[in-house]
Amino acid sequence: MASKFGLAGGIPERRVRPIWDAIDSRQFKTALKITTTLLSKHPHSPYALALKALILERMGKSDEALSVCLNAKELLCRDESLLMDDLTLSTLQIVFQRLDHLDLATSCYEHACGKFPNNLELMMGLFNCYVREYSFVKQQQTAIKMYKLVGEERFLLWAVCSIQLQVLCGNGGEKLLLLAEGLLKKHVASHSLHEPEALIVYFSILEQQEKYSDALEILTGKLGSLLMIEVDKLRIQGKLLARAGDYATAANVYQKILELCADDWEAFLHYLGCLFEDDSCWSNETINAPIHPPKFVECKLTHLTDEVFDSRISNASAFVQKLRAEASNDSLRNPYLAHLEIERRKFLFGKNNDDDLIEALLQYYSRFGHLACFTSDVEAFLQVVSPEKKMEFLDKLMKNSNSLSAVPTKALGQSITLLKTQELIGNMFRLSVGELEGSAVQMAELYRKNLPLSKELDPQESMHGEELLSIVCNVLVQLFWRTRNLGYFVEAIMVLEFGLTIRRYVWQYKILLLHLYSHFGALSLAYERYKSLDVKNILMETVSHHMLPQMLASPLWADLSNLIKDYLKFMDDHFRESADLTFLAYRHRNYSKVIEFVQFKERLQHSNQYLVARVESPILQLKQSADNIEEEESILESLKCGIDFVELSNEIGSKSLTFNEDFQSRPWWTPTKEKNYLLGPFEGISYYPKENLTKEREANVRGIVERKSLLPRMIYLSIQSASVLQKDSSEINGSLADPKISSELKTLLERYAKMLGFSLNDAVDVVVGVSHGLKSYEAFGSDIIDWLNFAVFFNAWNLNSHEFGQHGGECTPGSWHLVNSLLESYILGKVRSMEPLIQSPQGDLPILVQLVTEPLAWHGLVIQSCVRSCLPSGKKKKKSGSMDQSLSLLTHAIRDAIQSLCGILEEVAKWSQDQINSPEDNKIDILVSPLRRNGQDEGPGQVFHIFETLVSSPNETELGNRISQALRDWSPVDVARKIVSGQCTVLSEFWRICESKIKSLKTLKQQIAQV
Amino acid sequence: MTTIRRFCCNDLLRFASVNLDHLTETFNMSFYMTYLARWPDYFHVAEGPGNRIMGYIMGKVEGQGESWHGHVTAVTVAPEYRRQQLAKKLMNLLEEISDKIDKAYFVDLFVRASNTPAIKMYEKLGYVIYRRVLRYYSGEEDGLDMRKALSRDVEKKSIIPLKRPVTPDELEYD
Ligand SMILES: CC(C)(COP(=O)(O)OP(=O)(O)OC[C@H]1O[C@@H](n2cnc3c(N)ncnc32)[C@H](O)[C@@H]1OP(=O)(O)O)[C@@H](O)C(=O)NCCC(=O)NCCS
16 A cells, blocks of 8 residues: 555555554554544644544444545645545545445545546546446546546546446447447557457447447457457357358358367357357347246247258258267267257257157167256257157156166166156146155155165265155155145155255255245244255345245244345445446456446346345334334334335336346245245146246236335324324314325325225225125235235324215224224134144245234334324323313224234234144144054155165165264154244244234223323 | 356356355355456356356466466356266366466365365366365365466476475465
8 A cells, every 4th residue: 555655645654554554453443543643743634534534434433434534535625735645535435435425535536636637546546436436427538538648458448348338237329339439449440459358348349239240350350369269259250140140151150169169059059040040049138138048949940941941950960960970978968969959940840740859859868868967958858849749758768767777876867867857747747646656655765775876975975866855855745735635745844854864965955845844834944944055145136035935924023134134235235345346347457347247236236136125124124113103113214204115116117127036946836936836726737837937027026016115104104194183183283283194195095005906995995895794805815914004004094084084084983993893803714714833834824924913013003103192291281171072082992993903912822822832742743643654555654654664774784884874863753843843933923923012002001091 | 068158247146056055155246256357267157058057167367476376266066967077177178278378387276175076076187285274164174275287387396295284374375
């Protein structure tokens, strides 16, 4: 950090060094002390002040830090004679940035650059400020100034990148690209280019303008030699040629690539694309393209005549033959996959029936069937053939299974592939219960028999046959779905736990387990499994969908809060630091990364999950504090009374969303977070699409965010509305009974109703109808929580409005009664019909939790607000004389409401308590005994039995020490006990929530009794 | 079957199935992005059919004078693509870039002393244990510093093993 003359910001370096040392070793107090001494010598040194501010900020004293910074800034800007060095400015910059005042840092640099217009260092600092602010236009202007000043290639490219960013991420028109191109052209003419990255940016500028032949000319010219890696160069060339429509030459280029890298699958697809003059593989390059593109390879063939197709395809075949012959080892899969792709195209073109494709698949199996990636390799090919053909393929594979490889690990691999193929084509859904059981048993046997193969393996390594247990689990869950026999479900859990006992690292098991435990109401256990996956950093964006949705409807608030907080922190940290990393890319001249980083940040900012988390986070806080209106109000205050969220709700319709979740690893029964087949009855669906159903999900997420982000504001307004009512209007002027509150709440109610598909009046009719028993709860559909919320907020509004007189008029109990009866009959109906958790996975617990922690809690807040405003407050002199009639009516209504809520909660609490208290051993028995019906060859327990036998007498010489020891550690009763206690944890938390509400209501009851 | 290309940010959203492996660390964003911003040629990903991520390698080049060297920070392959020479290919690519483009003297890496499969692989690829680094991993597990000489180190001086183990603060680069 030392400047050239041994001076740092005008202060001798030796005086400054100890300060930095102290800061670096986090000795902030010491640092502050030295700085204070320094400041006494140099009271007007902006640098010393900047250091002080930096230290204060680190110590958490943001306000002081800001004022010191502002002081320094003022000195800098006022005193013309002062030194303006980058060190001072960059130190100030750091502090301003940490204090979220980028604009102030920028204005310091702007001022400095104005004063010293030819100082390159300061200009770079200013450029950096604009990078941080994503001010692409100003970046461009600054870069151009630097370029004009010193003529360096890098500054030109900074400008070019800034232009490109305006077009890609800002609102710059495409014609700006022409400007960028002009700048580059001129520079190349006079100075040429020296960085490969510069060339790559040049190409992308040309490509964006579809000037492919210009780009090609440059590539094949002298500049092309900047690209040192031959294949990279060829890839660019191939793409440019193809985009320019010169498919024949492009195909030759791709041939060359394949000759160099025979295993390059993408190059092969492009090669075929060129042969068939089909540009569909390049058309998919938009920024918001899904992160997990469909596996299906797009292709267009219809524009080809028969003859053309024939000749091209035979060229391709010949080339693939040649590749295959030349391949140094025949473990290269590409040439064989290429053959499959050729057959697939023939089939799609109508040249062949699907027999040839099936034949090619069989050949592929005979060569690569033992590999774990076989099924994912062939998935796209199987997709195009008819269901009958798929079955035929499977039958043929089965026949093959008599002639497995002589190498045991290979034979095992082949067998597993067979099973995975069966899964892939959905055959499981066609088998009878008996057949499914048989196949589960067979797989478990296969696993058991092959266990000795892993005897010598290091525990860090995947074991042979590990995948079998996942498949067994899938089959058992299927059996559970069909028969609703809980035994299969528990058995599925046991299988995976068994697998983890043998090797504890298998993340695939953990994911399956966490879903099974979630479904079983043992959410705390699911969360344990989730934590053991060590999901952190960017994985939170792609993997947390396994856990977050269930947690949102759970009483495990502390865990949920951590989950959301960690995730939001990760995202927000990234947004904060991303610009600095972008600047790093500028500095290191990796210009293509500049564009990439900015686009990536945008992608994350538009993440649907991020939006949902941002809305759910305050809602969680509001739930957590709902029993204490003062706390609730201070949370609302920190949320600006929900105004920003209303804004979000308004905007969400027009915001573009990204979907970055990786659903690949989700179990078949819940392919997306919105779907869980086990909740519904068994349907003989034969194919479970695993693709992102992005369109559908998009509408869904928008709906959720739109609705939920109204909640904070509606809660706020409801509290307000309920707290002004009793001050009877004759006495008080308009300021308290604020008509604005009433009208705003009405507007929001109208919007809420509209989202539910109704006008306000009609929605009110629906809730009234249901509460009077004229309509059934079916009328609410799956939006029950939203409907009840609506009823609660409607009541709050009605307290302060005269519009819906027919429902009770001023402060009369009509709308109170409406809410009480809706909550009571729905919640109690649920509780009374619920089976013990231990016998009924999922059930209605999540909905019950939501009912209590959302609509019921919001209603509780309305009550609290009413009670508070009924109480004589210290400040105002107590109204003497008789209570007026409306107040008495109101207190009556409140008493009823309290009574009603207490009644509901007590029953719910008792239900939870009963579940918790039922004897553990009984519950364990319910789980384990159905599996221990030895000797049965029907029903659950057969797979379990195989493992029990294995465990009872492990053959140590065969299995080795480690596996034998693990087998001895296996205890199914422990697993059952963990399930039971996992459920109890959830129930206890729920019980605690109920109890706390009851307590708060009882206090209110006493208070209202005194009015 | 395998397309090897530069790693890009979007790949971070697609590598979950590779990174859930317990031996593969998921670093923070600034770590990945610093590598991308500074050494994009040392960060490669292998993609299979259906754009599946099969594995990736990340590394850098650094050092002064004769210790100018390539460094492998992480290499990992998804379980279903293992033992198909993929890690070898990725390693060879990094070695080639260090050798031919950056003219480095050697390539080095750290590996957990308990990660036998990886150590076996590195040995197979010609790496030798240059020294042991005590408690390198979170102050607990020892690390092995393994090296392979490149063509510029004609006498293979860079890989003569040290006699004694070192502590993390003795390391020249992190
Ligand atoms: C280590 C790892 C990268 C190997 O990947 P890979 O693609 O399977 O390795 P390759 O197929 O290229 O192996 C090349 C050679 O290394 C050796 N090798 C690889 N894995 C081995 C193992 N598990 N046991 C013994 N030798 C092994 C073999 O000699 C192999 O050649 P061969 O198959 O012809 O015998 C992979 O197992 C992995 O991702 N592990 C988890 C992450 C990790 O530990 N990374 C290293 C620390 S940063």
